[in-house]
Structures are given as structure tokens and as C-alpha cells.
Amino acid sequence: MLVKFFATYRQITGCKTCDVPAPGSVLALMEDLSERWPEFRDLILNEDGTDKGDDVIIMVNGRHIEHLDGVATKLTEQDYVAITPLVAGG
Amino acid sequence: MTRGNGWIGTILRVNLTEGTIKKEPLNMQDAKDYVGARGLGTKYYCNEVDPKVDPLSPENKLIFMTGPLTGTAACSAGRYEVVSKAPLTGTIGAANSGGHFGPELKYAGYDGIIFEGKAETPVYLHIDDELVELLPADDLWGQGVHPVTEALEAKHGKVHVATIGRPGERMMLYAGVMNDKNRAAGRGGMGAVMGSKNLKAVVVRGTGGVKVANPEKFMEEATKARTMLRAHPVTGEGLAALGTEILVNIVNEVGGLPLHNGRDGSYWDKADDTSGERLVETHLVKNQGCFGCTIACGRVTKIEGRGDLDGFGEGPEYEAGWSYGAACGVNDIGAIVKANFICNEEGMDPITLGSTVACAMELFEMGAIPESDIGFPLRFGDAEAMVKLTQMCADGEGFGNIIGLGSYRLAEKYGHPELSMSTKKQEMPAYDGRAIQGIGLEYATSNRGGCHVRGYMISPEVLGLPVKLDPQVTEGKGALLKTFQDLTALCDSTGICLFTTFGIGLPEIAGQYREAVGSDETDEEILLKGERIWNLEKRFNIEAGVEKDTLPPRLLREALPSGPAKGKVNELQTMLADYYAARNWTSDGIPTQEKLDELNLTY
Numbered sequence: 252m253l254v255k256f257f258a259t260y261r262q263i264t265g266c267k268t269c270d271v272p273a274p275g276s277v278l279a280l281m282e283d284l285s286e287r288w289p290e291f292r293d294l295i296l297n298e299d300g301t302d303k304g305d306d307v308i309i310m311v312n313g314r315h316i317e318h319l320d321g322v323a324t325k326l327t328e329q330d331y332v333a334i335t336p337l338v339a340g341g
Numbered sequence: 342m343t344r345g346n347g348w349i350g351t352i353l354r355v356n357l358t359e360g361t362i363k364k365e366p367l368n369m370q371d372a373k374d375y376v377g378a379r380g381l382g383t384k385y386y387c388n389e390v391d392p393k394v395d396p397l398s399p400e401n402k403l404i405f406m407t408g409p410l411t412g413t414a415a416c417s418a419g420r421y422e423v424v425s426k427a428p429l430t431g432t433i434g435a436a437n438s439g440g441h442f443g444p445e446l447k448y449a450g451y452d453g454i455i456f457e458g459k460a461e462t463p464v465y466l467h468i469d470d471e472l473v474e475l476l477p478a479d480d481l482w483g484q485g486v487h488p489v490t491e492a493l494e495a496k497h498g499k500v501h502v503a504t505i506g507r508p509g510e511r512m513m514l515y516a517g518v519m520n521d522k523n524r525a526a527g528r529g530g531m532g533a534v535m536g537s538k539n540l541k542a543v544v545v546r547g548t549g550g551v552k553v554a555n556p557e558k559f560m561e562e563a564t565k566a567r568t569m570l571r572a573h574p575v576t577g578e579g580l581a582a583l584g585t586e587i588l589v590n591i592v593n594e595v596g597g598l599p600l601h602n603g604r605d606g607s608y609w610d611k612a613d614d615t616s617g618e619r620l621v622e623t624h625l626v627k628n629q630g631c632f633g634c635t636i637a638c639g640r641v642t643k644i645e646g647r648g649d650l651d652g653f654g655e656g657p658e659y660e661a662g663w664s665y666g667a668a669c670g671v672n673d674i675g676a677i678v679k680a681n682f683i684c685n686e687e688g689m690d691p692i693t694l695g696s697t698v699a700c701a702m703e704l705f706e707m708g709a710i711p712e713s714d715i716g717f718p719l720r721f722g723d724a725e726a727m728v729k730l731t732q733m734c735a736d737g738e739g740f741g742n743i744i745g746l747g748s749y750r751l752a753e754k755y756g757h758p759e760l761s762m763s764t765k766k767q768e769m770p771a772y773d774g775r776a777i778q779g780i781g782l783e784y785a786t787s788n789r790g791g792c793h794v795r796g797y798m799i800s801p802e803v804l805g806l807p808v809k810l811d812p813q814v815t816e817g818k819g820a821l822l823k824t825f826q827d828l829t830a831l832c833d834s835t836g837i838c839l840f841t842t843f844g845i846g847l848p849e850i851a852g853q854y855r856e857a858v859g860s861d862e863t864d865e866e867i868l869l870k871g872e873r874i875w876n877l878e879k880r881f882n883i884e885a886g887v888e889k890d891t892l893p894p895r896l897l898r899e900a901l902p903s904g905p906a907k908g909k910v911n912e913l914q915t916m917l918a919d920y921y922a923a924r925n926w927t928s929d930g931i932p933t934q935e936k937l938d939e940l941n942l943t944y
Binding site: 255257336337 | 574575578579580582583584585586587588590591594595596608613616617618658659660793794797799800804805806809811813839840843904905906
């Protein structure tokens, strides 16, 4: 499953994308990524690790997880996920 | 002498036909009702000019106006507004700019300037505190923004300069007013109005200050706002580190980045080549802030090792990065930076220019524009042709003059006005209204034509600020857009930067305003001024005969062919009904008498 990283998260991962085996859910993916890159933990997960952090945007197949099932959104190998810190422009 | 309530209390009235300069007291009642900058400038304009006026005639007027917070210690308070009827659209034109020019005007002792008539020969206005004089600009005419700015700095010392480039002199319909070299009052053609008056520049030096009504409480409010901006991930870190161009990948990810003039949907597999991340890697020298700004989103950039493309300047912002990037199908970021440099150096709106090139590319590829008209092939993805055409537009050479008409007039000339991605003849920026429904409503209802900064629905629909709305649904968009439009009108009119609204909201804007001007109005009463401004602009447009609110047929009928929003069109009619109801306008989009009375809106 493809995971894309945007903005300053690329400085943590050192890559723009990575391929990972599809975990059961978005939350499981967040946990996997936090194990791989411990700096991620406090950025993408909330304090008790039960939900995403306030300042991260997570999209599955281009849809914000807020409009899917949140961090419980199921993932398959065909899905792609994008993770970005909260940024803005215009 | 300052009045001590955020205002100086004096405006300049410059009659260019007669060569006269008068100092007049600021209309304080209008300042109270219409806040300042965009609102107050528009009120002065509506008081004095027939909405049917030819915007490029001597009968038109051009107004530079600051806000009550401009030049104060309020957060990011470096803004001013240039107001006139816009030659590109025929709507009210109000273009906002940062840098240091606005504060300097107030420090010189003036809240604003009203230009009337037309000078017989090129002139510039020189302001040095009490001294205000019109001086010949014959030797500056025919020069670009940067050499003119440098020449005037060399002559007058430590000054701030607002000027037009050569396209403005030729009254190119989307020429902007540039200040401090690379800051732009960019949209709608305010530079063309300036050129029509033979006014090349405004040069200002001020040594005074701005007093506020309640200094201690004001500083508390300003400190609170600045602290919030520093603590917010967007305004405290993201914009400084990565600039506005950082949005490319995110907007592309939701399938909202219009590709090839919108012809091929709004998802691009090459988007990352033109992203903010890429700009940082390849061209960024440093970030830079305007007057009193803690955000500092500006990009100082350079191009090296690319031969003719080499250069040094600022930008691009996200919108220009898109218009010269995805819209034209060009993923050469050096070419995008170069095209943006040319726009800055000559005072041209890069959103409209890049979009017009994209429109020409589509017309060329479908055979509607013969190669003989252009002089070379113009296909999507051709970076060299894109930069060349931008330079030709700046030079007023050949087909560049047709590009200078904007996409609506270009597409109409070649028999396909439906292929102009514009509303009210101004090009829509870098978000596809099919993938992101509310931004489509915003483009349709914007009082100055296609524009993203009249009610930035990307905040809730893509970024989740202040709440997350689904970009693909229509429910709730009309009422929220109304609030965003009113708040934006208020923010623009105070003299602080709209980007502050990523980190602060109405309570902080109203708080700073209240303590600066000495008001006891509630937040809601202050927001009502934003609604009054929006309705004033709308009334002007109706009286000017501007067409109704709609979108290009492509957004209403051509379903997106791919991406996360595949199959979507913009559901405008549904949202318009909700929006008009929220505004208490008729179903045709006309402000009701009841609404006008509620707003005490008369002129």
C-alpha cells in the first residue's frame, strides 16, 4: 500500500512515499509509522494514541478520514494514504 | 497630527488634469461604518463615481486607502487597498497589498489618496511628510517596476514606491500596482487605471506615527493575536517554512488542482514537481515578511544555471505556481519561477496571465487558434513557449497583446468564450469547483470575479479550519460562505493581512479594531460592517450592469474524468439558493430593501 508524505513530514521520513503492507486501519498505520519513525508519534497521534493528532491531515484515496470512518477507516493494498501536517496557503 | 484612533484624519485628493493637490479631512462617519481600506475606499468610490463609468477614462477615479490598523502594532498590519472600477471585469475593483507602502503613507500623515482626472504627460506623486508634489515621470515611462523603484529610491532616499510597469502604461486589462518591488495589488487591472491617468508611481516617505485610542488595551489585544499566530502550526511554522505553494500536493490529493485549463480534470501526476517542497529544494533563498508580520510567508527566490531563465526575485505564490504549472501542464519549476518574475517585474497578474496562456493552449490544440497568429506552436507542457508568451505580453509584442486581453476576451475572439475559466471575466484561481463545491460557489458570487480571497472556502473544505466540511457536498456551504465573505471584507478593511485568519478569528480581529478606534461595539456589530461592505460592492456591481453569479459551463456540465472527485460537477444552483437565503437577497441575487435598511446602506 502506498503512503505519501507531504511538507515537513518528508524531513522526518527522508522520503516522499513508502510502500507498506496494508494494516487493518488508519490507526494501525499511524502506529506502524510511529514505530518506524518515532518522531512521528507526537505529531500524528493524540496523547493517548487513540486518535489522530489535531494538526495532521490524513487522506485515504483523496478523501479526508473525517468523511470516512476516521482512524477506524479500513485499508486494503489497493488504497493509498496521504499524510501531511496542517498547512495553508492561497 | 494624528487623531489618535488608528486614523491620521487626512486624505489627499489629487486632480491630475488640473495638477492640484488638496488635503481633506477623512470622512469619520464613513470610516466608522465601512472600517477602512477595502470598505472605506469602496464607499468613497461609490459616493463619487458613476457605476457606468468607463474605467479607463479620465472620469474614473483611483483610490489608495489604508485601514485603521495599518501601520500599528496590530498583527501583520501592513496592508492597504487600491480601489476603482476594474477594467478586466467591469465590477468594483479592490486589490489588497502588503509590504511597507501602506504604513509609510500613514506615517507621512495620510490615510488615503484619491486620484482624479488624467495628467497630460506622465507624472508621479512624491510625498515626503507635509510635502506633496506631482513631478514629471517622462524618464520613468517605458521602464519596468524594478528599475523605476530603484531610480526613485536613488533620487528620493529612503522611500517606499508603488508603481506600474509597461503593461500598466499600455492599459493592459490586468496590469497591477506593484509596491516595494514585488508586492502586488494585483487583480482586476488597477495598474491599467493608473496608466490611463498617466500616473507612473506614488513615492512616499513618512516620519510620523499612528496613535490608537486605548494604547494599553490595544497592545494586550495585539500581543494576544501575535501569540496565537506564533503558536498556530500554519501561521507559526508552515507558511514561513514552506510558503503558500505548499498547497499543491494537498489540493492535488483531493483532486482539486485544475489541469490543462480544467480540460483534463484536476488531478496531476506531476504535481509534486511544482510543489512548495520542490520550490524549497530548488529555488528558495529565504523567507520574507511584510511590515510587522510574524508569519513571513514571502519567498525570496533565484534561478541559476538555466541561461536565459536565470534571475532573482520573489515567489511564486501557490496561485501563480498553479496557473503557470498545472493549468499550462508545465512541470519545469524554473520556468514557473521565471514567468512569475516577469509578472512581478512588469506588474501583471500572474493568475490571469498564466490562465490565459492555458486557455490559449487549449484553443491551439483544438485548432481554434492558428499557429500563424501566435508565431509558434503552443501546446500544453511547453515551458519555453509559456515563458516566451509571458515576455511578449510584458513587451506588448505580437500575440502577447492578445494574451493581454485575458482569457475571456481571448476565447471570445476565437469563438469559444465557454473555454475561459473565469467568472465575471476574471480567471478563477487554483482550485477546481467540481471537486471542492464551496469554492465554486465562492468564485460564482465573488464581487470582483474569479477570486480565492473573497471567502476562502478551502480553509474548511480542505484544511479543516475552523471546522472540517466535506468538499464534495453542498449542504451548509451557502451560509458559511456568507460568513467567510463578511469576515474577509472586515479583515481586508482593517488593514491586517487575511492570512492571519488561519490562526486568529473574529474575536481577535474585532478586539484589535475596537481598542485601536475606541469603539464599544460587539464582535457581531463589527462583523456586520463586513456584511455592509459586501452589500455595497454588490449594489455597485448591479448598477454597473455586471452579469449574474454563475460559473463556466465546464464546471457545471463536464464531469471530472478522474481523481477522488471523479464524476462530479459543481452543484451551483443548489448552493446559490442557500447562499442568497443566508444573505436575505432575492432568489435572483439582489439585496432586498429590508437587508439594505438593516445595514443602513445608502449612497
